Amino acid sequence: MLRQVEGSRAVADVVARCRPQVVAAYPISPQTHIVEALSDLVRTGELAPCEYLMVESEFGALSACIGASAAGSRTYTATASQGLLFMAEALPNASGLGLPVVMTVANRAIGAPINIWNDHSDAMSQRDAGWIQMFAESNQEAVDLHVQAFVLAERLSLPVMVCMDGFVLTHAVEEIDVPEQDVVDALLPPFVPRQVLDPAAPVTIGAMVGPEAFTEVKYLAAEQQLRALDEIPVVAQEFERATGRRSGGLVGTYRMDDAVTAVVAMGSVLGSVKDVVDQLRDEGVRIGAVTVTCFRPWPLDEVRSALAHVERVIVLNRAFSVGSGTMLGQDVRLTLSASEAPVYDVVAGLGGRAVTRASVQALLAAVLGGKVDPDRLHFLDLDEALLGRDSTPSLLKES
Amino acid sequence: MTTTDLKLYQIGTFAAGNRLLDPDERSVQADPGRANAITSGHRACQGCGEALGARFVLDAAIRAAEGNIVTANATGCLEVFSTPYPESAWQLAWVHSLFGNVAAVASGIAAALKAQGREHIRVVAQAGDGGTVDIGLGCLSGMFERNDDVLFVCYDNQGYMNTGVQRSGATPPAARTATTKPVGVEPGNVFGQGKDLPRIAMAHEIPYVATATVADLRDLERKVEKAMSVHGARYLHVLVPCPLGWASASKDTIRLARLATQSGLFPVFEAEHGVVTATTPIRQRVPVEDYLTLQGRFAHLFGEPGRPDVVARIQAGADRNIVRYGLAAENEVVPHG
Ligand SMILES: Cc1ncc(C[n+]2csc(CCOP(=O)(O)OP(=O)(O)O)c2C)c(N)n1
Ligand code: SF4
Ligand SMILES: [Mg+2]
Numbered sequence: 001m002l003r004q005v006e007g008s009r010a011v012a013d014v015v016a017r018c019r020p021q022v023v024a025a026y027p028i029s030p031q032t033h034i035v036e037a038l039s040d041l042v043r044t045g046e047l048a049p050c051e052y053l054m055v056e057s058e059f060g061a062l063s064a065c066i067g068a069s070a071a072g073s074r075t076y077t078a079t080a081s082q083g084l085l086f087m088a089e090a091l092p093n094a095s096g097l098g099l100p101v102v103m104t105v106a107n108r109a110i111g112a113p114i115n116i117w118n119d120h121s122d123a124m125s126q127r128d129a130g131w132i133q134m135f136a137e138s139n140q141e142a143v144d145l146h147v148q149a150f151v152l153a154e155r156l157s158l159p160v161m162v163c164m165d166g167f168v169l170t171h172a173v174e175e176i177d178v179p180e181q182d183v184v185d186a187l188l189p190p191f192v193p194r195q196v197l198d199p200a201a202p203v204t205i206g207a208m209v210g211p212e213a214f215t216e217v218k219y220l221a222a223e224q225q226l227r228a229l230d231e232i233p234v235v236a237q238e239f240e241r242a243t244g245r246r247s248g249g250l251v252g253t254y255r256m257d258d259a260v261t262a263v264v265a266m267g268s269v270l271g272s273v274k275d276v277v278d279q280l281r282d283e284g285v286r287i288g289a290v291t292v293t294c295f296r297p298w299p300l301d302e303v304r305s306a307l308a309h310v311e312r313v314i315v316l317n318r319a320f321s322v323g324s325g326t327m328l329g330q331d332v333r334l335t336l337s338a339s340e341a342p343v344y345d346v347v348a349g350l351g352g353r354a355v356t357r358a359s360v361q362a363l364l365a366a367v368l369g370g371k372v373d374p375d376r377l378h379f380l381d382l383d384e385a386l387l388g389r390d391s392t393p394s395l396l397k398e399s
Numbered sequence: 400m401t402t403t404d405l406k407l408y409q410i411g412t413f414a415a416g417n418r419l420l421d422p423d424e425r426s427v428q429a430d431p432g433r434a435n436a437i438t439s440g441h442r443a444c445q446g447c448g449e450a451l452g453a454r455f456v457l458d459a460a461i462r463a464a465e466g467n468i469v470t471a472n473a474t475g476c477l478e479v480f481s482t483p484y485p486e487s488a489w490q491l492a493w494v495h496s497l498f499g500n501v502a503a504v505a506s507g508i509a510a511a512l513k514a515q516g517r518e519h520i521r522v523v524a525q526a527g528d529g530g531t532v533d534i535g536l537g538c539l540s541g542m543f544e545r546n547d548d549v550l551f552v553c554y555d556n557q558g559y560m561n562t563g564v565q566r567s568g569a570t571p572p573a574a575r576t577a578t579t580k581p582v583g584v585e586p587g588n589v590f591g592q593g594k595d596l597p598r599i600a601m602a603h604e605i606p607y608v609a610t611a612t613v614a615d616l617r618d619l620e621r622k623v624e625k626a627m628s629v630h631g632a633r634y635l636h637v638l639v640p641c642p643l644g645w646a647s648a649s650k651d652t653i654r655l656a657r658l659a660t661q662s663g664l665f666p667v668f669e670a671e672h673g674v675v676t677a678t679t680p681i682r683q684r685v686p687v688e689d690y691l692t693l694q695g696r697f698a699h700l701f702g703e704p705g706r707p708d709v710v711a712r713i714q715a716g717a718d719r720n721i722v723r724y725g726l727a728a729e730n731e732v733v734p735h736g
Contacts, residue, residue, distance in 0.1 A: 021514035022507060051510035055503060056541030063500035063538060067471060067507025070494045073514055075507070093496050197469045197492040197508060199520055206472075206495035207482035 002175045007139035007164065008033030010176040011104060014143045016047040017184040018102075018150045020076040021191075022068035024053035024061045028083040029116045030166035031106040035078055058083040062090040062101070069099035070205055072196040074150065077101065080166055081108035084122040088129075091159075095130030096221065097206055098194060100153030100160070102146065103131075107267070107318070108166040109351040117352020118166040120267065120318035123295075124327045130221060132160040132228050133296040134248065135266040139169050139176050141293075144247030147179060148235045150188050155235075156227055157194040163295075165268040167352070183242050225297045232294055250299035252291035253306050255281060259288030261368065262307055264332055265316040266292045269348070269355050273316065276360045287364070292328065303335045314344045314367055316355070316380075325377050342374035353381065427459045427620050434461035434490070436470075441488035442480040446649025448613045448639030448656065449477050449554045453525065455613070456552050456637065459620040461491060463627035464521040469512075471505040471522070473530030474498035476561040476641075477554060499534035501526050502542040505549040513548070521627060522548065528555040528569035531636075532594040543603035546631045550623075553596060553634070556641035564644040568594035571664070572716070573709050574696045576644070581699035590712060597670070600634040604673035607631075611667060612638040614656035618679065622669065638665050646695020658690035663717035666724040680728045681721065687714045 003010075012034050015023075023042065025035040039054075041047040051068075055061045058079050065075040079087060084105055094101050105123050109115040123133060132152065136142035142164040149160040164170060179187075195203055209217055229250065236248040254274050256262065263273050273289050280287045290306045292299070307313055313336065317326035324330075329345035336343060344367050349355040359381045366372050427433055436457030443450035461468050469492045472478045478495045481488040496504045505524035512520050524542075526535055531553035542549055558576050559565040566576040566588055573587040581587050600608045606629045611619040619637060626633040640647060640655040647655055659665035660679070664687060667679035688710060691697040700706045721727050 022510045024503075024507060024510070049514045049516070051514045053506060053510050053547075054545065055506075056537055056544070059500060060503040060506075060538045060541050063496060063503035064507030064510065066496050066500075067494070067504035067509075068511035069507075070504075071469065071508040071511035071515075073511035075511075089497055090500060097496070197494055199467045199469060199492050202490060202492040204482055204487035204489050204493045207484060207487055208479055209484040213484055 002177050004173060005176050006033060006171060006173045007142060007169045007176070008171065009037050010139060010143050010178050011146060011164070012037030012041065013178045014146045014184070015076055016041045017179065017181050018076070018147060018188055019074065020050060021073035022051050022053065022065065022075045023077065024055050024064035024068070024075070025077050026055055026058045026061045026079065026083060028058070028080050030108060030118070030170045031078045031080045031083070031104065033170060034104060034106065058086040059090060062087040062094060062103075065101045066090060066094050066097065066099055069094070069101050069193070070097065070195075070197050072191070072193045072198070074154070074191040075101050076103070078104035078106065080106040081110055081116075081122045084126060085110065088126065091126055091129035091131060094159045098157040098224070100157055100191075102149045102153050103159065103161050104146070105161050105163045106166040106170045107163050115351040116166075118168050118318075119350045119352070120163070123161060123163045124319040127296050127327060130158075130225060131296065132156075132158055132225065132294070134160065134162050134294055135292065136162065136164040136169065137252070137268060137270045137291055137293070139164070139172060139174055140245070141247045142169055143176055143178055144239060144243070144245060147184055147187055148239055148248045151235050151238075152228065152231055154191055155231060156224060158225060158228065163267065168268045177245075179243055187238060187242055228294070228297050229299055248293060250294045251302040251306050252293055254289040254291070256288035256290065256306060259286050260309070260311040261285070261287040261314070261364070262290050262310045262312075263287070263314045263316060263360075263364070264290045264292060264307075264328065266295060266328060267318065269316060269318065272355055272357050272360055276357050276364065279361070280364065285368070295328070298331050300335050303332065307332075307336060307339070307341070310341050312342050312344065312367065314346060314364065316346050316348045318349050320347045320377065344372055344374050344378065346378045346380055348380035355380065426617050427462050428455060428616070434458050434466065436461055436491050437481060437488045438490060442483060443476070444643050444649070446642045446652040447476075447480075448641060448652045449527070449556055450480065451652070452554050452613045452619065452637045452639040453477055455616050455619050456525070456623050456635070457491065457523065459623035460521070460523050460550065460627055463624045467520040468492070469508055469520055469522050470494070471496070471501050471508060471524045473501035473526035473535060474561070475527035475530050476556075477525060477527065479561055498530055500538050501530060502535060502549070502551055503538040505551070506542045506545065506547040509548045518548070522550070524549055524551045526551070526553055527560065528553060528557060529559045529567040531555075532568040532596045536594075540603065543600060543605050543632045543634070546605060548630050548632070550626050550633045550635065553636045554639045555636055556639050556644055558641070558644050560641050560644045569596070572713060573700060575699060576696070586699050586706070586709075587697070597634070597636045601670045601673045603632070605632040605634060606672060607633040608670040609634075609668070610636045610638070610665070612656035612660055612665060613640070614653050614660060615667070615679075618667070625669070644696070646698070647693055651693050655690065655693055658685060658693070661685045662687045662690045663721040663726055664690060664713070666720045666726055668724050675724065678724045678726055681726045682728060684727070687717050
């Protein structure tokens with residue numbers, strides 16, 4: 001049933017319908033509305049049996065999830081930005097131990113300077129932590145991805161991050177359908193852990209491994225993560241059959257059939273990108289958009305086939321690697337290493353700066369007009385006047 | 400739960416393993432059917448107080464909970480010497496996550512068991528002093544404050560032993576560690592009150608706080624039993640001498656633990672809801688020198704010219720404990736001076 005509801009509230013509702021037994025979270029904007037709603041649901045008994053742990057930090061939150069998951073309970077947490085970094089040590093631990101924790105990341109910039117608004121720096125910084133990372137394009141997809149995330153996590157015994165743009169999605173009120181309880185129950189059977197702390201059959205979880213087997217352990221973990229590339233489309237299909245809705249999957253394509261120019265992006269920015277694609281299509285430009293829904297594991301084959309026939313690729317990144325390039329852009333470059341098509345790596349929408357249709361349009365015009373060097377990192381809407389007031393020398397300015 | 404037949408090391412005497420005691424009065428370790436939480440063959444140093452303490456704590460906890468125990472362990476010597484790939488010395492359900500998060504992991508386990516309706520399974524968290532008083536304190540304080548149903552045991556060997564004997568917040572004044580060498584005007588660790596975790600735990604007014612040492616294993620077992628009879632957050636701080644880190648003889652582990660209590664340096668007491676309810680009086684008071692001189696980590700305080708001034712400051716700390724906890728036996732004669 002479609003309801004006019006805030007994205008965060010819808011996510012809390014769908015998480016509750018996934019019946020987590022332990023929720024441990026620490027508040028940080030823009031994740032707060034999700035965990036506030038969940039704490040209400042636990043207090044009123046609407047979500048039961050469930051323990052809501054009000055931990056002292058994000059490190060504690062994920063650690064409590066690790067313990068709860070190892071003890072055989074479905075577990076959930078949510079965070080953003082500094083909170084995700086505060087969890088950093090526990091992230092590879094959860095994946096390394098094969099614990100299917102599901103976490104919402106309400107994507108937000110990382111300081112300094114402190115900034116509460118949206119970009120993808122937080123999730124990108126943890127892309128190597130061994131978690132499956134899914135990016136929602138809309139609030140509806142965010143809701144749907146949470147159901148799929150629990151299914152996926154528990155089938156693969158791996159933790160999953162559902163990334164949704166902070167404020168842009170979390171605080172947007174719109175029409176969203178939260179799958180009914182019976183639908184979720186049918187998709188998501190009770191959690192059967194791969195390994196569990198049980199006095200009746202005691203196991204040692206988290207033992208030390210030395211050089212004699214560490215590489216092999218990591219290799220097997222990498223193989224396990226790659227299995228997600230097979231499983232994610234299956235789960236998306238099951239979801240579509242149950243709800244009639246296409247959500248999730250690895251990669252989405254928009255008007256790519258005969259496109260020679262492609263814009264690649266993740267998350268809610270695709271809304272504006274698709275509008276611009278429509279507009280340019282009306283003007284006869286053969287352009288399309290590619291949405292990367294699953295960022296980790298990297299869907300190399302799907303991205304490659306989506307971009308197989310294009311002549312140029314523009315990657316819109318909501319984060320970048322200081323001193324290098326971008327994360328999404330470099331993965332796209334690697335994927336296209338055998339292709340002639342130049343990849344234009346663009347940093348856009350940092351710290352909540354709006355990525356407007358006008359600026360995407362201007363960017364595409366510049367690229368198509370041959371005014372952009374593909375060997376350089378570009379910053380969308382860089383305010384030259386503002387930079388001009390800076391008295392320290394800047395390489396970026398000169399470029 | 401795995402049990403193993405008691406190994407009687409003291410053969411040739413009818414009193415071996417307290418067999419002459421009424422079965423109810425036997426220590427856990429003297430019970431022929433005792434659970435064997437941690438098997439022999441692990442890689443602790445000879446005379447390791449931590450290995451001994453952990454075995455007694457967990458066997459007692461297993462008995463108290465009738466086998467229904469799950470353990471979470473912080474990174475540290477205990478974790479490393481018990482689980483080198485591909486072996487595990489643990490005979491009970493055991494998880495290790497990180498160095499500083501064991502209290503939160505244990506809270507999560509307790510929450511899961513509650514949600515599953517399996518609260519008869521009890522949770523024990525264990526960490527060294529570093530994993531307790533330093534890097535793990537945030538999570539531990541959170542666990543206390545929420546009064547989660549976890550028994551947290553700190554094995555205090557007064558330093559970061561696993562990484563090669565560096566100073567921790569529980570390292571005593573003047574002690575030599577790899578990061579507090581006996582150089583400069585104040586040789587060894589600085590003077591300060593250190594992090595007195597039992598008192599910090601008491602400030603949270605949790606149901607039960609106790610200290611114990613491996614010198615009185617029956618007392619340690621009793622405190623574990625007591626802790627297991629209570630629900631909510633409980634804290635047990637066990638002094639476990641470390642021959643490697645303290646530069647002491649392996650055979651002196653028990654002796655050192657006893658001297659630590661008999662000098663007043665390590666007060667043994669119990670507290671409930673933030674109030675001290677019992678103390679173990681000193682039976683035969685000894686000067687701190689008796690304790691210090693058995694340890695290489697204090698060697699720089701003795702010999703020629705020595706640092707009697709520093710020893711006097713350490714003695715003053717012991718005296719303060721004796722007053723604070725009322726540890727003096729009645730009519731006791733104070734031998735030092
Ligand atoms: C975050 C982090 N920092 C540092 C370490 C290195 N480290 C591992 S064990 C340890 C010391 C453990 O000391 P303690 O908790 O007192 O246990 P002990 O080995 O003395 O029994 C240190 C510093 C680590 N594993 N993780
Ligand atoms: S270094 Fe100390 S604590 Fe570690 S195993 Fe050896 S004696 Fe035990
Ligand atoms: Mg230690």
